[in-house]
Each structure stands twice: as structure tokens, then as C-alpha cells.
């Protein structure tokens with residue numbers, strides 16, 4: 319027994335699912351995901367499968383009474399934030415789950431309606447459909463069917479396009495869950511992996527390039543468990559879904575070429591973040607491609623155009639900005655913090671990272687994704703020790719020496735400029751395209767160009783032919799304008815066109 323003093327609450331998930339002896343999917347995947355996301359995971363087993371990378375050889379259902387015993391044991395003892403379900407192989411097992419959830423109400427319920435394994439083996443047959451539709455879906459916070467499962471729940475309709483996925487999500491929402499995510503991992507002929515999210519009013523399409531790998535066994539279980547873990551830590555639903563999508567994406571990318579088992583469907587590594595950068599055991603989720611269209615806010619410009627920081631950020635994101643930096647040189651701390659918190663919420667719901675210029679204290683207080691510092695701000699190694707391994711740190715560099723130091727100190731990217739003269743920063747030396755090229759050549763880190771860049775000259779910057787130049791950062795080109803949205807869209811288009819030419 320513990321006293322109520324000095325107790326530390328740990329986010330807790332309960333997974334109710336089947337065991338996969340190959341450990342790529344099912345209970346084993348769920349526990350690994352939660353551990354990787356810093357969340358405790360208890361497990362109630364509904365069935366045991368004899369399964370490997372070649373397929374499912376055999377399935378053994380646990381007696382419903384024994385599933386009920388397990389549920390009672392943990393639900394009466396633990397304080398779960400979220401219950402997540404995977405394989406629920408019979409109506410009797412769904413029935414005991416429903417009964418236990420009535421006896422021990424939970425805060426959030428994530429339902430992954432597992433029916434068929436990727437290898438084609440039936441894990442839960444059509445006998446579960448009516449109890450799912452009538453009793454389980456109506457109490458779910460989110461359901462995460464793949465296209466085949468969505469089709470089965472809707473009586474066998476055809477789902478072959480993103481448009482079909484949107485209408486399926488809408489029909490499934492009408493069955494009662496608060497949110498629906500139809501996963502498109504198995505959609506035929508697509509260069510992208512697209513999931514469709516519907517909240518009852520709005521749709522979001524979560525897109526990522528399809529990763530070419532055999533190691534996709536367990537993507538569905540992983541996605542749903544990661545959503546559950548993020549919800550348990552207090553995320554909003556859309557932000558949990560985005561984090562989960564990125565987690566699967568990063569895990570697949572990291573595990574693209576690993577070889578476990580001899581079959582067609584290998585497992586992937588859920589602990590990629592511990593291994594990505596062994597020297598420093600960093601587990602950054604930073605994606606250098608996010609530097610593509612980097613929007614930097616400016617308090618003076620917002621004042622001039624009578625715009626709140628929140629409106630500025632919303633418009634920049636809607637126009638295609640891929641990362642946001644708040645640079646509020648003149649704002650009072652209290653006001654800046656309030657604005658920053660609101661912007662963090664907006665950015666999270668859109669899967670866009672938010673950085674704070676210079677102010678480590680604000681970044682910590684609003685739980686921003688990272689900071690950007692200049693050469694005369696706090697040194698990068700000290701920033702890293704204050705922010706910890708997960709946050710993004712960018713640093714401004716004008717010379718190859720500074721670029722090398724930034725890498726040694728543990729920065730994630732470099733902002734290099736001013737490339738062209740600018741009014742935003744007084745007395746700032748311009749390094750020109752040649753200076754930018756030199757920094758890129760010397761840098762082991764990804765680089766974003768900054769300083770006087772806009773629609774008219776963005777192409778010349780992107781053409782310097784440096785593989786680590788990932789994009790441009792802009793201030794006036796977006797925010798010293800009548801319409802931020804229009805300018806962001808135009809600049810995004812220009813950048814995309816120049817990228818395709820390269």
C-alpha cells in the first residue's frame with residue numbers, strides 16, 4: 319500500500335486482444351507500443367494464435383468466463399485511462415467485455431475491429447458483426463477499421479478509393495462512435511498511405527508516402543495502441559491520431575530492411591527511437607522534410623495587420639506551412655505564453671511541429687516541440703540539457719565552423735542566412751547564395767534557408783543543389799501581407815514546383 323503523498327500517477331492502458339506468437343501484432347505489439355510511448359500497459363488475452371511471418375496456423379479462443387476473470391482482475395485494481403481492444407473473436411467474448419465495462423466504467427475506449435490478418439486468416443468472423451454494430455461501436459470513442467473491416471461492418475460495400483473511405487467513415491460514424499479512422503494501408507494502387515479521419519463534422523486525410531517494405535505485420539495494432547497511449551497521456555483525439563500515424567511511419571522507415579522470419583510479412587521495430595542515434599540515445603521525432611515551408615511569426619507584423627498570433631498561425635498552416643516558429647521579440651511573457659499554448663494546440667491538431675524562438679522558458683511552459691536559437695542566445699548543448707532528448711533544436715549559422723559546432727552540440731537542424739537583405743532583422747550580415755551553399759556543404763545537419771526569401775526568389779534558393787537544403791523559412795513573405803493564407807499557398811506551390819525540377 320502507498321500513502322496518497324508522494325505518489326506519481328502513471329498513464330495506463332488496458333489492451334484486450336489476442337496473442338501473436340510471432341510478436342509482431344496483437345498483445346505483444348500493444349505492450350511494445352505503450353512501453354515505447356512511456357505508458358503502462360496491462361493485457362487481457364482473448365485468444366492465443368499460432369502465428370509467424372508466414373501466416374496464422376491456428377487459433378485457440380479462451381473461454382469467455384476466463385476472459386471475464388482477467389477483466390475483473392485488472393479493472394477492479396488498476397486506474398486505466400484508456401481501454402483498447404484488438405481481436406475479440408466471438409460474440410460471447412464481446413458480451414463479457416461489455417458487462418465488465420458496465421461494472422467498471424472507463425474514460426476512453428479505442429476499438430480496433432480486428433477481423434482478418436494481413437495474410438488472410440479470419441481472426442473474428444461475421445458472427446461478431448451484429449454485437450459490434452449494435453452494442454460496441456455506440457460506446458466507442460474511436461474505431462480504427464482497415465478498408466476490409468470497414469466494408470464488413472457496413473454490409474460488404476466496396477471501398478476502393480479515398481472518396482469511398484470518406485463515405486464509409488461517415489456511415490460508420492452514424493453507428494455511434496465519436497470518431498472514426500478508416501485506415502488505407504491496404505488500399506490498392508496508391509503511392510501514398512492515406513487514412514481518413516471523421517469527427518462527425520469534418521474530415522481529415524492523414525497522408526504519408528507508402529514505405530516499400532515487407533515488414534508491415536502489426537501496423538494496425540500499433541496504430542490503435544499508439545492512439546490509446548497518447549490519449550492516456552492527455553492528448554486530444556486528432557493529435558493522438560497524428561502522433562500514431564507518424565509513429566507507424568517512423569517505425570516502418572527505420573525497420574524497412576530488417577529481416578526477422580522467413581515469410582512474406584515481417585514484424586518491425588517499435589523501439590527505433592532508442593536506436594536511431596546510439597551516441598546520444600536521442601529519440602527525436604524530427605523529420606527534416608518538415609523544414610520545407612517554415613513560417614516564422616513576427617509580433618510587429620501581427621500588430622501592423624491587426625492579427626492575433628493564433629490567426630496568423632492558423633492561416634499559415636492552412637496555406638501549407640510545414641513547421642511554425644513563434645518569434646515574438648516584443649511580447650510580454652504572460653501574453654506570449656497564452657498565445658503559445660493556443661498555437662501548440664492548433665499545431666498538434668494539424669500534425670505540424672511548433673518551435674519557439676530563443677525563449678527556452680516559454681518552450682518548456684507550453685510544451686512546444688522545440689526551440690530555435692541564434693549564435694548569441696543560449697548555447698545548444700545547454701539548451702539540449704534543459705529540453706531533454708525529444709525536443710527539436712535549431713540554430714542559426716552563417717559559417718561552416720558554426721554549422722560544425724551546431725552538429726557537435728546536438729542540434730537537429732540549421733537555419734542559414736540572411737541569404738538576401740531583409741528589413742526583419744537590422745544589421746544582419748547577408749551571406750548570399752554562395753554563403754548558403756558553403757554552409758550546406760559543411761553541414762551534417764539539414765538546413766533551412768532564411769532571410770529576404772519570398773515567392774520571387776524562392777526558386778533560386780532551392781536550385782542551389784544541396785541535398786541537405788530542405789526548405790525556406792519566411793517572415794515578411796507570409797506575415798507582412800494582406801492575406802497570409804493566399805501567400806502561403808502561392809509560396810508552397812512555388813517551392814513544390816522547384817523541388818520537382820530538381
Ligand SMILES: Nc1ncnc2c1ncn2[C@@H]1O[C@H](COP(=O)(O)OP(=O)(O)OP(=O)(O)O)[C@@H](O)[C@H]1O
Nearest residue numbers: 436464501502503504511528529536537538539541
Ligand atoms: N507500407 C506502408 N507505408 C506507410 N504506412 C503504412 C504502410 N502500410 C500501412 N501503413 C499505415 O499503417 C497504419 C495501419 O494501417 P493498415 O491499413 O495496414 O491496418 P491493418 O490492415 O489493420 O494492419 P494489420 O496488418 O496490423 O492488420 C495506417 O496508418 C496506414 O496508413
Ligand SMILES: Cc1ncc(CO)c(N)n1
Nearest residue numbers: 336337338343344405435
Ligand atoms: C493476435 C492478432 N491480433 C491482431 C492481428 C492483426 O494484425 C493479428 N495478426 N494477430
Ligand SMILES: [Mg+2]
Nearest residue numbers: 432464538539
Ligand atoms: Mg488490422
